[in-house]
Amino acid sequence: MKKYILFLVVLFALVLSSKMVKAQVEDVANPLLQYINKDKGIRFTAGARLFADVAYYHSEYTPMKSGAAITDARVRTSLTYGPLYFYADFDFSKGVFKQKNIFVRYNFHESAFGIHSVKAGYFNEPSSMSLNASLYNYHFISRAAPAMALSAGRGLGITYKYYDAMFFADQGIFSENKYNDQISGFQGVSLSGRWLYKPLNNEFITLHVGASFRYGRINTGEVVNNVFKTNIELESNMQTYVDGTTEFLNARVPWAKNTITVGPEVLVVTSNMFLRGEYIYKRLYKKRNDEALFENQLGGVWSWTTLSAWQAGNPIRSSKFQGAYVEMGYLLCGEGYGYDDEYGLLRGCNEGGDLEIVARYSYTDLNDINKGDFFLIGKQVFYPGGVVADYPAVSTSIGGGRLHAATIGVNYTFNRYVKVMGEYQYSNLKNVYFPLDKNFHQLQMRLMVSF
Template structure:
């Protein structure tokens, strides 16, 4: 039997299809790749071009009764890294998740990268969220409510070892929603709260830091960046809103952060947020994961979507005398979903560079970007 199951899994890996072993074990192998390119008039050259494989990963999802296992390995950038590595247990309206994944903070960060409206999340999302963390999360979902909470290490599984940060994070999220199935509309409002303990067992004073790449991660320097010594605890939160209709959607989040300091200096308090929307020229409806409270790509396999986003991020805090930069950006784009597997995204962003941004950014600039993606 073991040889039979192994043979089935090998065949599944080759053809990318579901297999069933002993009727209750279902395994789906999956893969995705994101190829990005951008052109900008910013920099020493009159025109600069950038391109790279932003993300390439392979993995699988297996279900056995009420158990679910998800695993993804990233192969981009010349490095091998574990992405999602989760064991989920579902019963009724409840789910418990163990492993390496995102904490429930920011619905935009929880959206699959391939389903984002733009090449990456807004600058404010990147500033006030973190990478995956190793921990446990409990979810409760009902037609009108979603609640989740979890406890995590302040590291993903790839950072455990000599470079790990010895701190813990507790994050909670609550959502209220109302849907009209006849008119295919959904209203969703909510918020999240996160607390991080002070880092311990350090040879020097813990350093606090916040950064954001802005509208692209292809440039060599982050747009916004602040760091300071004597980092203590951190408290951050957000409010979120989402509206889905047959032909358009609107999504917004506002973040606030408080990073306390052990030296008696004033706490550092950056903030920011974004609002974005999509309108379908072709196609109807948008996917929505009720279990985790996140929107997705258009519901129809073939779709054309016009998208727009305005973002504001302020990392300057006069009271704490910490200055990480301030910026505003406006992005417009069009997304072509050729089928449920392949898509093309084209967009442009204009960035207003404010005071105290990274020294690499001396003036406002426009950036055009494109992405070719597949996901199976």
């Protein structure tokens, strides 16, 4: 029975796509340095890339630093040996060494109708369409703020992936931090995955719909009053890298222990147009040792006398945040947009003469404020119920900021090694810590070189 079901699925995929699975894409695109030994099945590549940005910012009160910066400078290598593929790249931008991707992948079953692989190392978790796209192939200077604030980035882990012309499934398990440097106990862990269905996928149009899911258990933090306190910080820059400050969009969530992130997505690609979007919802569940905290405060001037009274005066609840973005582009001239089956992503404009215009709207909400709570800017504190009191004055509200941003841009590819990008962005911010900062304007350009 299973054989017949598999046959029908394969036949249906061929009818819709009218093609084989598209070829895999090398992570080092267009390498100038490569060694190939066909007899032994070895291919080695080495390359580098450089991003140089210039930006002008105009804000109402808190200034952002206009200027120019090297925002990305990487050395990249890859080695293919039969079904094994190794990749590593390292970033030296801004004079600081940063570890990026380093992994090995094994394609243990490969055919014209589907590819299975296992991947292990340090790389992006399969949890967001935006974060899984390389910035060199991205059609905007920065990724969307909701993806940067709410989705997981790189992690140390292992994944299993299957993809063909109709389906894509990538899922795995990751450690919370790559160095196992928590204060004590078991290292945190996450389970994440991204799944896509492509009802249309041929040489004229690709449509995919899908969703991502991530569960994370946190076990890093700090010791407060002899009690281990886990926490998490959600943050994003203003969709720019010359001034990469995250103070305007920043939510510090104390006692966070378990996180759940879900995100539906959609992508439409034709030869000269693309439209894609993603919604991300994040919920953080908290856990603390109330009994130990209560006992530690006994004997103080303002000490609570019972555990129930202390808990009533120090409430705790889960927190939730959300965001979304929509991006679109139109190719004025060039070879045409393409779709990458291996990663479930839109390809970049990498052929000489490609000229496109793009637009994006993004919404990021890192505010989780209780109705009726009052924020006193002088003390930087929320007061529950709008009552200003010195004691206990404990609110569960979090004011991480809410950002609406609209971006338009023009991108041009000189050749397969050099691109330029230009953007204008208007942003509207609502953040209780920055009440005088509402409207932001920014102009930025980027020169990209990759070889």
